Amino acid sequence: xSIFEYNGSALVAMVGKNCFAIASDRRLGVQLQTIAxxxxxxxxxxxxxxxxxxxxxxxxxxxxxxxxxxxKLYQLREERDMKPETFASLVSALLYEKRFGPYFCQPVIxxxxxxxxxxxxxxxxxxxKELAKDFVVAGTASESLYGACEAMFKPDMEPEELxxxxxxxxxxxxxxxxxxxxxxxxYVVTPTEVKERMLKGRMD
Amino acid sequence: MECVFGLVGNGxxxxxxxxxxxxxxxxHKPNEDKILLLDSHKLMGASGEPGDRVQFTEYIQKNxxxxxxxxxxxxxxxxxxxxxxxxxxSALRKNPYHVNILLAGYDKDxxxxxxxxxxxxxxxxxxxxxxxxxxxxxxxxxxxHYHSGMSLEEAIDLVDKCITEIRSRLVVAPPNFVxxxxxxxxxxxxxxxxxxxxxxxxxx
Numbered sequence: 001x002s003i004f005e006y007n008g009s010a011l012v013a014m015v016g017k018n019c020f021a022i023a024s025d026r027r028l029g030v031q032l033q034t035i036a037x038x039x040x041x042x043x044x045x046x047x048x049x050x051x052x053x054x055x056x057x058x059x060x061x062x063x064x065x066x067x068x069x070x071x072k073l074y075q076l077r078e079e080r081d082m083k084p085e086t087f088a089s090l091v092s093a094l095l096y097e098k099r100f101g102p103y104f105c106q107p108v109i110x111x112x113x114x115x116x117x118x119x120x121x122x123x124x125x126x127x128x129k130e131l132a133k134d135f136v137v138a139g140t141a142s143e144s145l146y147g148a149c150e151a152m153f154k155p156d157m158e159p160e161e162l163x164x165x166x167x168x169x170x171x172x173x174x175x176x177x178x179x180x181x182x183x184x185x186x187y188v189v190t191p192t193e194v195k196e197r198m199l200k201g202r203m204d
Numbered sequence: 205m206e207c208v209f210g211l212v213g214n215g216x217x218x219x220x221x222x223x224x225x226x227x228x229x230x231x232h233k234p235n236e237d238k239i240l241l242l243d244s245h246k247l248m249g250a251s252g253e254p255g256d257r258v259q260f261t262e263y264i265q266k267n268x269x270x271x272x273x274x275x276x277x278x279x280x281x282x283x284x285x286x287x288x289x290x291x292x293x294s295a296l297r298k299n300p301y302h303v304n305i306l307l308a309g310y311d312k313d314x315x316x317x318x319x320x321x322x323x324x325x326x327x328x329x330x331x332x333x334x335x336x337x338x339x340x341x342x343x344x345x346x347x348x349h350y351h352s353g354m355s356l357e358e359a360i361d362l363v364d365k366c367i368t369e370i371r372s373r374l375v376v377a378p379p380n381f382v383x384x385x386x387x388x389x390x391x392x393x394x395x396x397x398x399x400x401x402x403x404x405x406x407x408x
Binding site: 007028030033035036039056057058061062101 | 289293296297320322324325326327328330333339340343
């Protein structure tokens with residue numbers, strides 16, 4: 001069994017009209033056994049930047065702690081928040097530092113950049129960035145997520161429609177993956193507010 | 205097959221562990237205490253590699269005492285759990301400790317809490333948790349009968365149900381268990397559940 005499939009995860013981020021959504025499943029498992037159904041995989045870095053970490057839970061926690069540390073230091077020095085593009089480069093650099101002993105994580109970064117333009121990207125475990133204009137996916141359910149998102153995505157969706165689309169894509173994909181699921185956690189971010197919602201899907 | 209499990213009740217947390225010290229097919233000792241009292245209001249139940257278990261848990265216990273000596277106040281349960289995770293995580297890619305830990309504690313303003321910490325340093329705050337082959341039985345029993353805010357009698361009754369299940373369904377089931385609880389009055393041993401007692405030392 002692959003080390004990336006040890007804990008199980010599903011992550012998706014989607015771009016809408018001056019907004020973005022980032023969603024994850026809630027399962028924490030150890031191979032076939034489910035340990036918890038309220039495990040957090042999406043972290044807020046600052047009020048317009050979110051980081052989702054899929055893959056091995058311990059590395060996701062370590063990476064999150066290192067990135068929060070680096071961002072806090074940046075805030076102290078620059079007296080402002082990091083832009084999403086800059087943060088993505090930071091994550092990529094941190095991951096490539098461990099090129100020959102990597103963190104077993106696939107991050108998804110979503111934020112509002114200059115002029116409230118939504119920015120999303122994902123990268124592999126050694127920091128190869130993949131910028132996309134529509135959606136990015138990660139985790140054990142990524143293949144199902146690619147299909148669901150491709151089918152359901154439309155450009156320039158309003159926040160409410162975006163929420164519905166992301167939720168349906170996430171729930172239908174995790175239902176085909178035994179290692180992810182047990183509900184969903186969706187953040188819809190506009191320039192003025194952040195809406196956090198829990199989804200109830202098939203609780204298995 | 206080491207069994208450790210625990211749950212959070214109304215104003216207390218309970219941790220149960222088997223007490224067999226096993227080496228291959230030989231039981232060295234039927235009354236090995238695997239739940240360490242970290243400080244006055246914390247319990248650390250550990251399972252895994254015997255040498256690592258004792259060395260690592262004692263190392264954490266001594267470091268916690270040191271913090272208390274230096275700063276005059278004890279660590280909170282969350283701080284202790286995160287410190288332990290940090291030690292496991294930094295050792296993970298050099299010289300990993302093969303120890304799974306259930307950390308239970310009581311804090312004055314927060315109440316009881318239980319933390320699941322596996323050997324690769326995945327940390328999660330939970331209401332009920334279990335490690336080992338016994339977890340297949342004890343987690344299922346707890347999923348069925350657990351509810352939040354259980355009284356001590358109800359919780360011990362559930363613990364006994366889990367122990368009965370492990371004894372009847374696990375092929376190399378450990379015969380003896382120790383139950384420890386932590387509440388506002390501190391961490392202490394509650395009871396032993398023994399079916400095999402060590403032979404008394406003959407007096408000459």
